[in-house]
Amino acid sequence: MPSDVVVLKRQLGLWSCVGMVIGPIIGSGIFISPKGILQNTGGSVGWALMIWTACGVMSMLGALCMAELSTTFPRSGGDFMYIMIGFNKMLAFLRVFTFVAIIRPASAAVVSMTMGNYLLAVFRDDCGMTDETGEIVAKLLAACMLCVIFALNVYSVPTTYRLQVVLSAAKVLGLVLIIFLGFIRICQGYTSNFENAFKSDNLDIGNIPLAFYSGLFAYAGWHFLPQVTEEVERPSRNIPLAIIISMTIVTIIYILANVAYFTVLSPEELLTSKAVASDFALPMLGSWSWIIQICVALSCIGSTNGVIFAASRVIYSASREGMLPEFLSMIHIRWLSPLPAAALLLPLCLMMLSGDNVYTLINYMSVSRWIFLAISVAVIPYYRWKYPDLHRPFKVPLIVPILFIFLSIFIVVMSFFKDPLACGIGLLISIIGIPLYIVCVVWFWREKPVWFLKLMGKVTLFMQKLMFVIHQEEEEKTFLIISDIK
Numbered sequence: 001m002p003s004d005v006v007v008l009k010r011q012l013g014l015w016s017c018v019g020m021v022i023g024p025i026i027g028s029g030i031f032i033s034p035k036g037i038l039q040n041t042g043g044s045v046g047w048a049l050m051i052w053t054a055c056g057v058m059s060m061l062g063a064l065c066m067a068e069l070s071t072t073f074p075r076s077g078g079d080f081m082y083i084m085i086g087f088n089k090m091l092a093f094l095r096v097f098t099f100v101a102i103i104r105p106a107s108a109a110v111v112s113m114t115m116g117n118y119l120l121a122v123f124r125d126d127c128g129m130t131d132e133t134g135e136i137v138a139k140l141l142a143a144c145m146l147c148v149i150f151a152l153n154v155y156s157v158p159t160t161y162r163l164q165v166v167l168s169a170a171k172v173l174g175l176v177l178i179i180f181l182g183f184i185r186i187c188q189g190y191t192s193n194f195e196n197a198f199k200s201d202n203l204d205i206g207n208i209p210l211a212f213y214s215g216l217f218a219y220a221g222w223h224f225l226p227q228v229t230e231e232v233e234r235p236s237r238n239i240p241l242a243i244i245i246s247m248t249i250v251t252i253i254y255i256l257a258n259v260a261y262f263t264v265l266s267p268e269e270l271l272t273s274k275a276v277a278s279d280f281a282l283p284m285l286g287s288w289s290w291i292i293q294i295c296v297a298l299s300c301i302g303s304t305n306g307v308i309f310a311a312s313r314v315i316y317s318a319s320r321e322g323m324l325p326e327f328l329s330m331i332h333i334r335w336l337s338p339l340p341a342a343a344l345l346l347p348l349c350l351m352m353l354s355g356d357n358v359y360t361l362i363n364y365m366s367v368s369r370w371i372f373l374a375i376s377v378a379v380i381p382y383y384r385w386k387y388p389d390l391h392r393p394f395k396v397p398l399i400v401p402i403l404f405i406f407l408s409i410f411i412v413v414m415s416f417f418k419d420p421l422a423c424g425i426g427l428l429i430s431i432i433g434i435p436l437y438i439v440c441v442v443w444f445w446r447e448k449p450v451w452f453l454k455l456m457g458k459v460t461l462f463m464q465k466l467m468f469v470i471h472q473e474e475e476e477k478t479f480l481i482i483s484d485i486k
Helices: 013-025 029-040 046-072 079-086 089-121 131-155 157-187 204-221 226-229 237-263 268-271 278-286 289-318 341-353 358-377 379-386 399-418 420-431 433-445 449-469 476-486
Strands: 330-332 468-471
Touching: 013 157, 013 226, 013 237, 013 289, 013 330, 029 046, 029 237, 029 278, 046 089, 046 131, 046 204, 046 226, 046 237, 046 358, 046 379, 046 399, 079 089, 079 289, 079 379, 089 131, 089 268, 089 278, 089 289, 089 341, 089 358, 089 433, 131 157, 131 226, 131 289, 131 341, 157 278, 157 289, 204 237, 204 399, 226 289, 226 420, 237 268, 237 278, 278 289, 278 379, 289 341, 289 433, 330 341, 330 358, 330 449, 341 449, 358 399, 379 399, 379 468, 399 420, 420 433, 449 468
Parallel strands: none
Antiparallel strands: 330 468
């Protein structure tokens, strides 16, 4: 492809793809979720480890399904695109509405705030900060980190994914250090927390879905790579291979890291811990415990970088399909990045960061997120029946999507029984997107007044001049894929 063509280039090789899976997954979850899982399994070490394993298996099933979808429909956008291709635009719009307005900005805000807290913990005691001052400083650090990552994402795509590979390696090495220290403790005979591991007087089956939510939060990010399919080299090979390599590494590391935690912390200590990794490192590394805190901070930076990189491509794809303003589907003429799409995310992330209810919002939207993931995976059995001869470079056994859909529905149903109010609020927020779809998408494509067309044309032209962006010059080839299918 000529170097002067304005297009999102295929620059992600196999190891860049591995970084794009491991990077977003290993964020703050492995350092936060152990407490949530243990709490909802009645303090049972054995059941907690079983949940970690089950969440890894379920995430692997979902990731393999996304691998088939991304190679069958090689377009960026991820589950939003698959819902639109397989079913209808309204469901796809509701997915992108909740994704852009709440889920991704809130996730980026939470992970960046975790980074700020762990980075601040390195020197907080020496500065004598109060809790209130510490919270403000942590938010400022998180805001600065978000701005730097956004600037990097729009300025240099190659530097962005190279940084992702480096940060992914750093966070894996940090967790390997935790596992190594835990192995030493086991060799020294510290295994008392594993005796009667499945014994618990407080185990409530109704809390198991909540334990799954905590575990699946730690594994969140396995569906990010298909969101950037159009920038992957040899996607039919690299996407499935990267997903298999990455999910295997993450699942093994997560299970072993949790085993390591229990060699130092008792279940009671872990439940009262506010920073599991720090409380683990202090007795093991002493004055060198700051190493783990830096590793956690780097882990969160890598996760946020992956979130922003993938989310901007979803916005870009949604705009290209007419679901968001036209200028959001344009790319910078020199940097070859979706600058307008990324620019939309930054203020949303900073707004979420400044609020106090971001964790509540994430809990509300967990149910709708799993509903949409189940709908997108349902495209696989539906298209196996409707288009049996459709070319599928990578194909999973039919039992894989069926099992994933069943597990997703089970978690959603059990969540409604356990906390119907939170689940209802989450669905209500999603349903708000229906009138927006009618006004902004359905009505938008009907005949409009001349004054409105002129106004939108002037807005688009102004944004193009302001950001130096134009439409991708070789979009037409990707549109043939869907038209050929339908």
